Amino acid sequence: MMQSLAAGGVPPLTDARRASDDSNPRGYLELEAVKRLKADRSWLPEARGKAVKIIHLLLPDLAAPGGGENEFRVIMMRRPVEEVVASQRAMLARQGKASASLPDAQLGKLFLDQLERVERLLASKPDFKVLTVQYPALVADPAAEAARVNAFLGGGLDEAAMAQAVDPALYRERR
Amino acid sequence: MGKRLTQRVLLIGWDAADWHLIHPLMEAGKMPVLEKLVERGVSGKVTTLQPIISPILWNSIATGKHADKHGILGFVEPIPEQEGVRAVSSTSRKAKALWNILSQRGMRSGVVNWYASQPAEPINGTVFSDRFVSFMPEEPGKVLPHLRSVHPAELREWSDDLRVHPTDLSLEQVFAFFPGKKPVDLEDPRLDTLVKLLAECATTHNAATHLAAQDDWELLAVYYTTIDHACHQFIEYHPPAMGHVSAEDAELYGEIVNCFYRYHDMMLGRLLDMVGRETTVILLSDHGFYSDHLRPHVEEHTREAAVKIGVDRNPVAWHRPHGVFVAAGEAIKRDELIHGASLLDIAPTVLTLLGLPVADDMDGRVLTRIFQEPVEVERIPSYEPPHPQDGMHRDATAEEADPWAARQALLQLAELGYITLSENDSAAKLVADAEWDRRSNLAQVYFSTDRLAEALPVLQELLDSGERPNVRCRIALCLLSLGRIAEAEEAIDAVKSDEAGSPLPRLIRGQIRLAQGRIEEAIAMLEPLQNESLPLSHLHTVLGQAYLRRGLVADAEATLRKALERDEENAEAHDALGVALRRQGRYEDAIYEHTRSAALLHHRPQTHVHLGLALIAGEQIDWAIRAFEVAAEVAPKNPYPHRCLARLYRLVKHDEERARQHIAVALELRRNLRKGAGKRTPTAGAAAPSTPLPTH
Numbered sequence: 062m063m064q065s066l067a068a069g070g071v072p073p074l075t076d077a078r079r080a081s082d083d084s085n086p087r088g089y090l091e092l093e094a095v096k097r098l099k100a101d102r103s104w105l106p107e108a109r110g111k112a113v114k115i116i117h118l119l120l121p122d123l124a125a126p127g128g129g130e131n132e133f134r135v136i137m138m139r140r141p142v143e144e145v146v147a148s149q150r151a152m153l154a155r156q157g158k159a160s161a162s163l164p165d166a167q168l169g170k171l172f173l174d175q176l177e178r179v180e181r182l183l184a185s186k187p188d189f190k191v192l193t194v195q196y197p198a199l200v201a202d203p204a205a206e207a208a209r210v211n212a213f214l215g216g217g218l219d220e221a222a223m224a225q226a227v228d229p230a231l232y233r234e235r236r
Numbered sequence: 237m238g239k240r241l242t243q244r245v246l247l248i249g250w251d252a253a254d255w256h257l258i259h260p261l262m263e264a265g266k267m268p269v270l271e272k273l274v275e276r277g278v279s280g281k282v283t284t285l286q287p288i289i290s291p292i293l294w295n296s297i298a299t300g301k302h303a304d305k306h307g308i309l310g311f312v313e314p315i316p317e318q319e320g321v322r323a324v325s326s327t328s329r330k331a332k333a334l335w336n337i338l339s340q341r342g343m344r345s346g347v348v349n350w351y352a353s354q355p356a357e358p359i360n361g362t363v364f365s366d367r368f369v370s371f372m373p374e375e376p377g378k379v380l381p382h383l384r385s386v387h388p389a390e391l392r393e394w395s396d397d398l399r400v401h402p403t404d405l406s407l408e409q410v411f412a413f414f415p416g417k418k419p420v421d422l423e424d425p426r427l428d429t430l431v432k433l434l435a436e437c438a439t440t441h442n443a444a445t446h447l448a449a450q451d452d453w454e455l456l457a458v459y460y461t462t463i464d465h466a467c468h469q470f471i472e473y474h475p476p477a478m479g480h481v482s483a484e485d486a487e488l489y490g491e492i493v494n495c496f497y498r499y500h501d502m503m504l505g506r507l508l509d510m511v512g513r514e515t516t517v518i519l520l521s522d523h524g525f526y527s528d529h530l531r532p533h534v535e536e537h538t539r540e541a542a543v544k545i546g547v548d549r550n551p552v553a554w555h556r557p558h559g560v561f562v563a564a565g566e567a568i569k570r571d572e573l574i575h576g577a578s579l580l581d582i583a584p585t586v587l588t589l590l591g592l593p594v595a596d597d598m599d600g601r602v603l604t605r606i607f608q609e610p611v612e613v614e615r616i617p618s619y620e621p622p623h624p625q626d627g628m629h630r631d632a633t634a635e636e637a638d639p640w641a642a643r644q645a646l647l648q649l650a651e652l653g654y655i656t657l658s659e660n661d662s663a664a665k666l667v668a669d670a671e672w673d674r675r676s677n678l679a680q681v682y683f684s685t686d687r688l689a690e691a692l693p694v695l696q697e698l699l700d701s702g703e704r705p706n707v708r709c710r711i712a713l714c715l716l717s718l719g720r721i722a723e724a725e726e727a728i729d730a731v732k733s734d735e736a737g738s739p740l741p742r743l744i745r746g747q748i749r750l751a752q753g754r755i756e757e758a759i760a761m762l763e764p765l766q767n768e769s770l771p772l773s774h775l776h777t778v779l780g781q782a783y784l785r786r787g788l789v790a791d792a793e794a795t796l797r798k799a800l801e802r803d804e805e806n807a808e809a810h811d812a813l814g815v816a817l818r819r820q821g822r823y824e825d826a827i828y829e830h831t832r833s834a835a836l837l838h839h840r841p842q843t844h845v846h847l848g849l850a851l852i853a854g855e856q857i858d859w860a861i862r863a864f865e866v867a868a869e870v871a872p873k874n875p876y877p878h879r880c881l882a883r884l885y886r887l888v889k890h891d892e893e894r895a896r897q898h899i900a901v902a903l904e905l906r907r908n909l910r911k912g913a914g915k916r917t918p919t920a921g922a923a924a925p926s927t928p929l930p931t932h
Contacts, residue, residue: 096656116654118646149652158651161644170634171645178633 062138062194063090065207066112068226069218074104074111082155090114098122105131117179124186133189134214137180140196142169203227238614240591241567241607242516246448246507247334247457247586249297249350250500251290252464253560254524255281257474257497266498269505270562273517277564278606280574283837284523286684287677288555291324293522293579294351294459298333300583300598303681306331308352309674312666316635316642319663321670323366324352327629327636332619334583335359338455340623341592345455346447349440355384359627361453363387364443368395369436369461398446400438402431410434413495417488426489429469433496437462441503448510454590456511460503466496467525468551474527493527516565516589522579524556530803558805558836565589569608576838577603588613595619640674643667672698679710688718705735712744721751739768739775747778755786773803780812784819792816807837815846823854834866841871848880857888873909878902 067073073090094104095115099122109131115123123133140148146165153160161168183189192213199206203224211218262271285296285303295308303309307330312321329352335345336359345361347353354367368385386395410431411418419427437460444458470492472478477486508517526532532548548554561577567589580600587594588602593614602613622630635642650657657664675698682691695711698704708731715724725748731741743765749758762779776799783792793816799809814829830847837843844867851860861884867877878898886895 091653096654116649118649118655149648153648153651160651161641161648163641163644167634167638167641168645168648171642174633174635175645178635 069223249459253521267501281558282561340626356387398442521559575835826850875902875905
């Protein structure tokens, strides 16, 4: 999605610290400061009009004190949780790291619970607008999903470029 | 439904209550209510479980299960959504407590302050959670936010009225705990502690009396934590005050603990008056509390001698392994002493009293010997399958239901680089320490229940997570108990050099030599340890056993008597002393010591075997048969008691048929043991490991 947004005309806010690897040969377009959001929100003004990659668990920190001065458009990327678990385990294995010693089903249920909690919170915040994009749908029909995203962000993006940037090859570890 | 023995049960928990403190007070007429309860019922010592940690124990009491089944394995758990820890909660309990079982059977319960009862469970009945009692507003009368600490929800509107705030207490009420000299310095933090304890205790009692007055329950379970907390704060002043305590402090604070016991006696009186004689009452503690020469202290070693300079701050070190048990009611025997009760037996016994079946997956037994008439215990496989009325937190999120798993999920996201957990180092350390303690406690549960093969990998994981004192010692003990002596020695050899010279590794090394049959070397290693700072009663027991193996029965007797001078409740020492006495031909004395040992620790099979052997020597054959039968009941996988029974029936009773039956059972058990090769080989002495596992 980050690549797609960048192609469509929404510049990513990234520090380019995390290099591409086997799990994502096109690079991560991430911002390290996001992880310190609870302690440091100073980068937020810089993010205005840009795309920032953030995990669902950190969204409540975005909504926390000082909320209200910004409007956030959240594109919630959803993927079947079994695929998320498989993907994470594969990624950690490639990095030689251990993954949680929990059954896949339990880990998946935990992630879903986290997500539901965050979605409930965001639904109660007037300064947050949320669009859910299903990852399989994005891969299956990039043009349609690009159009939805463009409409959500107010129009004016290059939908064709957005659709073109979707790389089905990255849709791995489906189970 | 089985025969119901009572209309209702009042289950009262006094954390850490101890007969050593109660008996002198009762004899002086200062606990008249408890004294009368003892007279009209049965009483005795209740054996605790390992590790002696209150949240674990009170949940074993409520479920009849060991901690690996009920899932409460420590004081705290991670907060699912953030860094840090919170008090262990009811959503983490994986087994049904008595009130859940009653709830699904359509019966009502009241629950007050039980450990890990927050958030209050939606049972058929009323719950005031432990958080309700412990969470005080900063100012009296200030309304607390909804904390899910009461059930049903309508209680929220007025339940704060039951709370006693420290500032609600008058100076006169507080000074009642100082029967002699009154405190002058009102800023003394110890006074502040006392007042907070009193307020919590009074809050618990208010909630309890409120429910007792409702008269609509079949079980009322009330847990008072104050005796434990008061002992941790003030037992060092209890007469005779510990060596480091000043005369002034001893005079001022010396009676506090006794006063708390007397206060509990008064509260008990109020509850008993409210519930009436038709209610069966069970009062128990989860463990005792050292109040005498066994109080753990810290020593400073000078050139001349070791000087006691203060108290050991490890709270678990203070817990005596025997607590208090009293039961009284119409179906209960009167004025009788009982032996061999375990915390695990409470839940099955309460179910039987209320006419409910006992579940096969409970680890405890019904205390049938407390009943006036024989009872037939109805059984079912389990209460655990979900039931719509069981009042468990069925709607809890996966994070709430298993915060440890939630923590693992968070760690995975951190490993992936999506989040960082290091923003708050102290909070992260608290979680890591809590996780370590939980695993350590689980290992202790397995070890103490003779599940050594399960304990070993958990200990190995602890070791892999970083070197901490005693873990290698625990692994060595585990291996030693499994009969893997060479590996046990390797584990001890790997103990870091700065720890290797300390007494515990040396003690274990001595035990390894014993297991290797190198008795002289074992004795040479163990004897010098008598001058070290160790739990001396245990050391003397091991040394006494070494002397026994060497045939030095007089030395063994002297050493084991030293062990009992240090701790008269050392069941293993009583048993070994019995063996020493039998070998000297003093059979009556031997029978006495084995009987004392069995009374202290009923579940130790070798004690019953030794008792049987002493009874044979004393020509009390029928009693010997009974002793071997008990050994067979306590250790159902062990063939040895059956071999003894077979010999007795064949050679003394000339009952060939029964002898054959026991031979058949013994052979079958031996075959089963061989199938489980790699596990330990039971002998006459095979039972729970003898050395208490150090946990920290």
